[in-house]
Amino acid sequence: MHNSYNYIRKQETILRKNDKIEAKLYEDYNVNKGLRDKNGKGVLTGLTNISKIISSKAEDGKTVPCDGELWYRGYRVENLINGLGKDELGFEKIAYLLLMGEMPDEEELTQFKEYLTLCRTLPTNFTRDVIMKAPSRDIMNSMTRSILTLASYDPKATDTSATNSLRQCMQLISEFPMLAVYAYHAYNHYENDQSMYIHRPDPKLSTAENFLMMLRAGKEYEPVEAKVLDTALILHMEHGGGNNSTFTTRVVTSSGSDTFSTIAAAMSSLKGPKHGGANIKVMEMIQDIKEHVPNYSDKGAIRDYLRLILDKEAFDKKGLIYGMGHAIYSLSDPRERVFKSYVERLAVAKKRDDDLQLYKNIEEIAPELIAEKRKIYKGVSPNVDFYSGFVYDMLGIPMELYTAMFAIARIAGWSAHRMEELVCMDKIIRPAYMSVMKDIDD
16 A cells, blocks of 8 residues: 655655755855845845835944834834824824825825725625635634635726725725634634624724724723734834735736735735744743743743753754844844833733733843854844734734734735835846756756
8 A cells, every 4th residue: 555654755855855955055156045144134126115124324334233213104113103192093094104105184094994994894795605614723824715715706806907906905904804803713613612703893993993892702992902902003014025925925916916816925925934923932932931930030040941942952942032133123123112112001901010020031131141142143132023922912812813913914014015016117026046956968
């Protein structure tokens, strides 16, 4: 009888032997793995007006690290957030800014919100026939399937004109929270044997408020919860254009593909644990630390255990302190700086002061240990994922939805980049790969 598993393993061995490329060749041909140099600087692949990241500045003719900056359409992200009213929820306003390139006036914002509300619905029986048909713990897969299926309900699905693509992007921005929450409820009911409830969006509520309302059985939420979630969505909605899923958006758009296929491809990129799943690893690591360091104020014990993690003797034995460091930022991640005050506010409201103290101690100790242990070319500081999982936990958002939360925010940035690619570019993105294969047939 054919042993399929052993056969595939044998073929894998052959494949690995023939696919291997010596590391020295990357140096010989000056090829940067991952399109980034050793300092984390990306290879220039395009131009954008949408956002920018600053991690270093020139001083006396030298490039020196600086506190990170994130800009949306000419505005620093912290100024956008600080410019909102105390209880104002700004996701929709900043989404308009990213998409249209300018800040909306009161009338424009009202009309934009009204259109998003109009789009905040799914085709008849879509929830039953698509979302509930094959529930999965992998909410990102469920959402991607839903996105592709939505194309079947759109009479202009393949129309890639700017007008039609903008309509589709705004539709998906509105529908993403529903696709995520309903997919979770279906999974939780059929796989975990929990109660099923499907709440319709409330036209009077914002994106953040509707998400909390639809997620919870009793629909209740506190204003501070909506404010913190809204802030998290703003901070995650765009990041410079050079991240994997946004680059995917532009690559697929450049091929002439439709909006639904393009966003589905971006979703497939984001769900990769090296991209969108970082906050889950942080939460798993924090839980492991809690089990081994019961006193969250004991910095010595925390330091000793973090050292074990770095030495690959604890947690997942990979030697990484998750939530620390970033491919671009060195001295600080501006999103983490802004988010931290909101995290503290929510922790006080939820009486999670002890947990907050643990996070702060790790934030203080981990960069010192990493600097001692590793040969690093730039500084190490906490990134936004360090706290985002903690916030979702305090909001009662299940871990299965963590990466989906990222998608609910980032669909705004993806949409902006799709539109910019459609408006400005007329060439398919086609990078070059140098062949280093050995000639057999000479």
